Amino acid sequence: MKKPAKPAPKVTLESFVSKMLPLLELEKEAEIAASTETIGMTNPDVLQQRGSALKGLKCVGVEAGLLGKSLLLLQPNSGELLPSHKLSTHDVVLLKPNKGGSAAESLGQGVVYRIKDKSITVAMDDVPDEGVNSLLRLEKVANEVTYQRLKSTLLDLGKGVSRGPATDLVPVLFGEKPPSFSKTHATYEPYNTELDESQVKAVKMALSAQDVMLLHGPPGTGKTTAVVEIILQEVKRGLKVLACASSNIAVDNMVERLACHKVKVVRLGHPARLLPQVLDCALDAQVLKTDNSSLAKDIRKEISVLNAKILKAKDRKSRDELRRELRQLSKEERQRQQKAVTDVIQGASVVLTTLTGAMSAQLQKVDFDVVVLDEAAQALETACWIAILKGRRCLLAGDHLQLAPTVLSKEAEKQGFGTTLFERLAGLYASQAMTMLTVQYRMHEHIMDWSSHELYGGKIQAHELVASRKLFELDGVKKTPATEHTLVLIDICGCDMEESKDETESSFNEGEARIAITHAQKLVESGVKAIDIGIVTPYAAQVNVLRRMRNEEQRLLEVEISTIDGFQGREKEAMIISMVRSNDKKEVGFLSDKRRMNVAVTRAKRQCCVICDSDTVGKDPFLKRLLDYFEKHGEYCYGLYYQ
Ligand SMILES: Nc1ncnc2c1ncn2[C@@H]1O[C@H](COP(=O)(O)OP(=O)(O)OP(=O)(O)O)[C@@H](O)[C@H]1O
Numbered sequence: 001m002k003k004p005a006k007p008a009p010k011v012t013l014e015s016f017v018s019k020m021l022p023l024l025e026l027e028k029e030a031e032i033a034a035s036t037e038t039i040g041m042t043n044p045d046v047l048q049q050r051g052s053a054l055k056g057l058k059c060v061g062v063e064a065g066l067l068g069k070s071l072l073l074l075q076p077n078s079g080e081l082l083p084s085h086k087l088s089t090h091d092v093v094l095l096k097p098n099k100g101g102s103a104a105e106s107l108g109q110g111v112v113y114r115i116k117d118k119s120i121t122v123a124m125d126d127v128p129d130e131g132v133n134s135l136l137r138l139e140k141v142a143n144e145v146t147y148q149r150l151k152s153t154l155l156d157l158g159k160g161v162s163r164g165p166a167t168d169l170v171p172v173l174f175g176e177k178p179p180s181f182s183k184t185h186a187t188y189e190p191y192n193t194e195l196d197e198s199q200v201k202a203v204k205m206a207l208s209a210q211d212v213m214l215l216h217g218p219p220g221t222g223k224t225t226a227v228v229e230i231i232l233q234e235v236k237r238g239l240k241v242l243a244c245a246s247s248n249i250a251v252d253n254m255v256e257r258l259a260c261h262k263v264k265v266v267r268l269g270h271p272a273r274l275l276p277q278v279l280d281c282a283l284d285a286q287v288l289k290t291d292n293s294s295l296a297k298d299i300r301k302e303i304s305v306l307n308a309k310i311l312k313a314k315d316r317k318s319r320d321e322l323r324r325e326l327r328q329l330s331k332e333e334r335q336r337q338q339k340a341v342t343d344v345i346q347g348a349s350v351v352l353t354t355l356t357g358a359m360s361a362q363l364q365k366v367d368f369d370v371v372v373l374d375e376a377a378q379a380l381e382t383a384c385w386i387a388i389l390k391g392r393r394c395l396l397a398g399d400h401l402q403l404a405p406t407v408l409s410k411e412a413e414k415q416g417f418g419t420t421l422f423e424r425l426a427g428l429y430a431s432q433a434m435t436m437l438t439v440q441y442r443m444h445e446h447i448m449d450w451s452s453h454e455l456y457g458g459k460i461q462a463h464e465l466v467a468s469r470k471l472f473e474l475d476g477v478k479k480t481p482a483t484e485h486t487l488v489l490i491d492i493c494g495c496d497m498e499e500s501k502d503e504t505e506s507s508f509n510e511g512e513a514r515i516a517i518t519h520a521q522k523l524v525e526s527g528v529k530a531i532d533i534g535i536v537t538p539y540a541a542q543v544n545v546l547r548r549m550r551n552e553e554q555r556l557l558e559v560e561i562s563t564i565d566g567f568q569g570r571e572k573e574a575m576i577i578s579m580v581r582s583n584d585k586k587e588v589g590f591l592s593d594k595r596r597m598n599v600a601v602t603r604a605k606r607q608c609c610v611i612c613d614s615d616t617v618g619k620d621p622f623l624k625r626l627l628d629y630f631e632k633h634g635e636y637c638y639g640l641y642y643q
Pocket residue numbers: 194195196199217218219220221222223224225226441442569570
């Protein structure tokens with residue numbers, strides 16, 4: 001078996017903190033440079049070209065938002081598609097009048113709630129009093145709070161952790177003390193009786209871990225399923241759990257699966273960022289139901305009455321008197337609110353939030369028995385510490401053989417800012433504290449086998465329910481040349497379809513994009529639903545080309561198109577991968593990153609179609625093996641005749 005990770009160089013707590021503090025600054029600068037906070041230096045047109053602003057929008061509707069928020073639906077005034085941009089859901093944005101330079105005063109701040117081709121929805125606390133009826137623009141802002149939180153976590157860690165719940169855990173995580181497991185083998189009565197052997201082993205190991213345990217979950221192996229069982233078992237033992245992930249969607253995924261059990265779950269976070277189905281578990285929703293919260297509401301009514309009285313009061317003495325009363329009431333209102341929040345959090349068995357959310361004031365004085373980090377191999381190590389310092393034990397679940405977190409600063413990346421705690425610990429403790437899930441529930445075995453042998457030492461097996469599922473066995477799908485094969489390789493070598501570069505130096509390949517769209521059309525004609533098809537590519541410019549072509553075809557509008565990085569964690573019945581690179585120099589760029597191709601191929605459940613120039617791509621030994629595998633086990637088609 002290949003080594004699961006490169007042996008990590010010895011990292012001490014001191015060396016980690018002193019190395020990461022300056023790298024954090026570099027990353028923050030890179031994010032600010034990429035956003036609009038270089039106010040006065042960058043005009044809105046340049047920002048739009050860079051993808052961090054959207055101009056010429058009109059507000060076409062306001063929906064009553066979640067938990068008191070307002071959702072503003074914005075569309076291009078032109079009625080056309082949104083121009084290509086780099087905004088994504090959960091980004092913090094400023095709403096500004098369309099006219100005026102970068103320094104134009106904002107109408108308010110919001111969070112991107114939903115993005116479609118022709119509209120963007122922003123959640124705000126209130127609809128701005130003025131200006132929303134004129135033309136508007138949105139500007140992305142760097143999330144300063146995140147950096148402040150990361151920095152203060154590093155400083156806390158640097159001060160030493162002689163007190164606090166994680167005192168005994170920290171030395172283990174820096175390799176000063178080995179991880180330990182209780183001798184008595186954990187026995188437990190499962191909530192989920194369907195767990196496979198490797199999942200059961202992982203649950204037992206987690207329950208007997210005294211400090212840290214790593215759960216290695218290759219694609220589709222039911223990592224979150226095992227994590228949820230572990231959380232439920234810990235709660236049954238009377239322990240309090242903090243469960244985090246770096247993305248909101250992964251946190252909500254855990255909330256959803258826990259909510260159907262009788263456990264007290266509370267989800268922290270901005271309501272605009274939560275899935276509607278988990279809103280009942282949201283802190284705000286639960287606080288509103290408490291007695292203290294209704295008392296606070298009554299007090300707010302009294303405050304309004306007092307404010308009105310102050311305005312009408314004739315003499316200074318009575319005004320002062322009323323103000324004193326007002327101060328007293330405001331204090332009481334605050335205390336009641338805080339008490340309501342504290343009560344909900346104290347009463348919960350499982351608190352769930354994103355990693356940065358774990359640093360919120362609401363959790364400042366709360367300790368946990370266990371901290372569970374899902375998607376841990378996609379989180380910055382610094383971010384993991386935010387949560388870890390709050391608990392006595394930790395469980396990290398992830399897969400360091402899929403993509404690591406994105407680091408914007410090239411220099412910070414080079415110096416190791418993106419190395420994850422999961423990867424570092426896998427290097428330290430693979431044989432002592434890590435277990436791998438080995439049954440996968442997503443892919444046909446031909447799709448899985450390449451990944452299993454190339455990255456996981458051939459240890460993964462496809463569950464019998466999925467091992468031989470074909471695309472044409474789906475309801476309503478006919479067996480045609482397009483649907484009959486599990487693996488398809490469409491080769492554009494010699495087809496005169498060279499790659500090009502856009503103004504941001506991102507690569508695209510119109511010829512490949514046309515073939516990808518043609519294959520999607522053939523699938524739809526054979527009865528595959530557009531929503532069951534995904535197209536991924538490593539390059540943002542190719543995403544734009546593909547989306548433009550897709551939008552010309554009504555039947556394909558629901559085909560999802562994304563970068564590979566943006567599709568991690570997702571799955572589709574049929575996936576099409578456009579590799580783009582086709583050049584005389586045989587350059588493959590970041591295609592050669594094994595982890596990226598691993599993610600791309602393993603999104604597919606029943607069919608994986610790769611489109612590439614075998615002459616360029618095949619120069620890389622790793623990619624050559626991938627092409628050989630597809631040729632041997634799948635259908636080879638020549639691009640020129642693929643129409
Ligand atoms: N023991 C099991 N028996 C049957 N189905 C299972 C089992 N474990 C997981 N699954 C199914 O496999 C799918 C993937 O599970 P889950 O979401 O837990 O995986 P994951 O490893 O977290 O996914 P990802 O690869 O996206 O990280 C789900 O549909 C889940 O219901």
